[in-house]
Amino acid sequence: MAVVEMMTDRRPPSAAGAPRAGIAARLPAIGRSLAGPLRPAISLGFVLAIWAGVSASGSVNETLFPAPWTVVEAFGEMAAQGVLMKDLSVSLGRAAVGFLIGATLGVAVGLATGRTKLFQILLGPFLTLMRPIPAIALVPVAIVWFGIGEGSKHFVIAYTVFLTVWFNTHHGMQYVPEIYIRASRSLGASRLREFGLVVIPAAAPHIVAGLRLGVALALLSLVAAELTGASSGIGYRLQEARQYVRTDRMFALLIVLGLVGAVVDQIVHRISRRLVHWEQA
Amino acid sequence: MQSATRGLVEIDHVAIDFPGKDGPTRALTSTALRLEPGTFTAIIGPSGCGKSTLMNAVGGFLAPSEGQIRVDGRPVAGPDPEVGVIFQQYALFPWFTALGNVKFALRRLGLPRRELEARARAALAEVGLAGQERKYPGQLSGGMKQRVAIARTFAAGPKALLMDEPFGALDAQTRSRMHELLTQVWRAHRATVLFITHDVDEALVLADRIHVMSPAPGRIVETLDLDQPRPRSAARFDEVQLAARARILDLLRGEPERLAA
Secondary structure (H helix, E strand, C coil): CCCCCCCCCCCCCCCCCCCCCCHHHHCCHHHHHCCCCHHHHHHHHHHHHHHHHHHHCCCCCCCCCCCHHHHHHHHHHHHHHCHHHHHHHHHHHHHHHHHHHHHHHHHHHHHHHHHCHHHHHHHHHHHHHHCCCCHHHHHHHHHHHHCCCHHHHHHHHHHHHHHHHHHHHHHHHHCCCHHHHHHHHHCCCCHHHHHHHHHHHHHHHHHHHHHHHHHHHHHHHHHHHHHCCCCCCHHHHHHHHHHCCCHHHHHHHHHHHHHHHHHHHHHHHHHHHHHCCCCCC | CCCCCCCCEEEEEEEEEECCCCCCEEEEEEEEEEECCCCEEEEECCCCCCHHHHHHHHCCCCCCCEEEEEECCEECCCCCCCEEEECCCCCCCCCCCHHHHHHHHHHHHCCCHHHHHHHHHHHHHHCCCCCCCCCCHHHCCHHHHHHHHHHHHHHCCCCEEEEECCCCCCCHHHHHHHHHHHHHHHHHHCCEEEEEECCHHHHHHHCCEEEEEECCCEEEEEEEECCCCCCCCHHHCCHHHHHHHHHHHHHHHHCHHHHCC
16 A cells, blocks of 8 residues: 655556556466456366266266266256245345344444454454354354244354454554554544544455455355254255255255355455555555 | 744754663754744754654654643644644555545635635645546655645645655655745745755755754754755755755764764
8 A cells, every 4th residue: 555656747647557466467478368257267167177077987976976967957957946046045145134244243343442442452352262263163052042043044144254354344443554643633633534534444445355255254154054954045955955965956056155155256356446446456 | 825923833952762672762862943933944864863753743743751842832732733744655545536635634624515625626736736636646656646745734724844754755856846846835835844854955955944963862963054045956056055065964974873874
């Protein structure tokens, strides 16, 4: 952010046009010509070809390791029965509710602990100790507390999202560059204006990064929450497929989870880039 | 017009210590300075001589260990819009446009929205940035960023203005254009300026009075006055300025072991 550039006035202003320092830029010509939106397709095609090759060779047990075409059939079957769309919407709904609760609390508590010594002392170490507890370990507690209904799912997801969003917000607030505070105060801004117009925007890149992680974690903990005590949702459908040893359905569901996660992450990524447009990281 | 009777800065026997492992270290020995309203004072010295420490104390970012700093008789108790600051790193808010940055400074005046906007635009026009209002700091060059910072600081209507090597990160050409601009804006607003630099020519082009500092512990070793008409140019120094330059360079060079950072 606070990079001191040595530029002259006459240089045309350029900001977003900074050279891309991605992997593509460092690869030789062949690698570079393959850059762009085609890359994921090439990688997926490569893995798919190996998968198809192994399946076609007949050297693996089809029940344990289904062929791509069997997985496509299972996908079609679930889609035709309508369970896929229903499970997906139920699961995404749970993830969304859990995320909203966890993210709201995470940002709120992070703003408090990040800038207020008292809250930091009261809550900081406790929340730090809570962070290593995996979401799945909370499922039994959640079921005892909230039953096997929606409440326990929302709780597990919200909890996971909360800790990550809190952590990032807290750190973002702590590392607000001192020079912005100095500038704000010497320009006569009140503490309230300083908080709203300087501290929060300065921490925003961290907060937004935390929210993006939170979205990913909401989808991850969702499955943990649904694996026990659910009667719908992608996680439940996976569990059901296990009982009938339907590895083809499992694969289809796992692929759906992966695709949903990737799409949601891309959407969040685009939104977050707009939200903190000045951060050209 | 703002009268030049405002902006008397008194640095009344100020000493500053920093805590260290073996007790406090004196960063600035007892220093007494009086900056007359509307004057331009430069402080020059090698790094570590306490010049930024002194500036931070005047800005209210740092409490003196001894003595007191007063602006128009009122003790400095913390950062205050009466004492504007321009930082070397610009300190623009990257989430606001150039206009938004200037508006931020005007907000405390509680102006109606239209007037706020008009005054912010006028402030940017004054530093030659008309038409750049909607640009974000990340889209501006170093010189343009510092112009926005100058506009923003003057917009808050400071009586005194502190500048800590504000043009240190700019190339020589941009820097000399910034000197002209600063001279022009300063003459229009007549704030009392305290300007920190380690560039001798910069001090000679800008200041009415130059204090030369020496480190370990930081103190003022010599004071030179200049009354050459403005605008001045480093390419056309008169004999007095050339003599002053030689004297300052001697002072900075003369005590290498004591002046080194």
